Amino acid sequence: MIAIIDYGAGNLRSVVNAITRLGYQPIIGTSPADVLEARVVILPGVGAAASTMESLKKMGLVKPLRSYIAAGRPFFGVCLGLQVLFTSTEEGGGHQCLDVIPGRVKKLPSGQKVPHMGWNQVRQKLDHPVFSGIPDDSHFYFVHSYYVEPDDRALVAGETEYGLPLCSVIARDKLVATQFHPEKSGELGLRMYHNFLKLALE
């Protein structure tokens, strides 16, 4: 079972459409049981980190998500679904996040337009199966105003230049998260989900 978590804010329709297009039948997950019983969890996201954390708390999903990820079970985070994995974010005056990955989420530096919106390149820093069949420096669709900075740079699987080299992909075994939106990134984005699900369900 592939659970796409609905916490009321993210536009999860496109993620559902992408996963469905790949031939899977995802469910919309809203409860702790949905997380704990899932074979794969996908956490989509747009909007603000503070309200996302607020919703996850209200729905009782903070602990289940933490223990799910800690157990090394397959997880894919998209955009805010990447950011909330970190210790804390500067967004909205500062908020604690899930703290699955030590590090912080920072505001993009001034000097260029914010949000970082559009197609930008991802340089592959790690050899991970999620990149299978995806050429280095391929373009993916970004839209965000904050970026993640993991304490452990060895987690950075993909990097993207926007005023600074920012971490655009995290990958460790079956934990993958992207700052861009694979579901909005054409055939290569679908390919990335395909790669992940193949790895996750093997």
Place this chain on the structure above:
Amino acid sequence: MLTKRIIPCLDVKDGRVVKGTSFINLRDAGDPVELASFYYREGADELVFLDITATPEGRDTMVDVVRRISEQVFMPLTVGGGLRTLDDMRRMLKAGADKVSVNTAAVLNPDLIRRGADKFGSQCIVVAIDAKRLAGEEGGWEVYISSGQKPIGIDAIKWARRAVELGAGELLLTSMDADGHRAGYDIELTRAISEAVNVPVIASGGAGSLKDLELALEAGRADAVLAASIFHYGSHSIRETKEYLAGRGIPVRL
């Protein structure tokens, strides 16, 4: 490197694309789903749908159109035209739109921008501005509403800044002087707005040649260009457009 976006725009009325297109390989060139898929395969960076339907029934049809497009097309979709309330926005976003564009309703009720951005995030809220050059020596541009029918005495640059303060994540700027003439974007206007705000600006209105797109992106400093007829009538393919721009040193996704 962040690339400049090339965005075809489709006008939809009662679920059908108007201002027909002349692609030979489409079964039904008036079907927005088929056209969207066509542009997706062609490598467009994003699509904008302008709903010019006037009736509630037509609006329901548009929601359904967006839903069907988002099942087949994995690229960003913006929907605008006649959205007046948070509920209107929500329906489109839930159907699969990534961004909603507001124009008249935002001018009449600027709080709609703030509430939309609070609820759905700034990245979802595009404010569309229709501007017309003022006569006289002082110059400047005035904002028009109601599909460009009504001047409202507000300076376009001031309104652009205000819209961004309220939470707009992007501006879709149309020059009413240039729109429909296929003689080039209003470069001065595009540049003035793009330099006045810190969010992406999409230039619209007036594209007649590939050189026009290049000028809007370079001299006009736009982050994206929107065009209808040069793509719809097959004068230039998306691929050809991008190759042209790349040849002139403009970063595009090929």
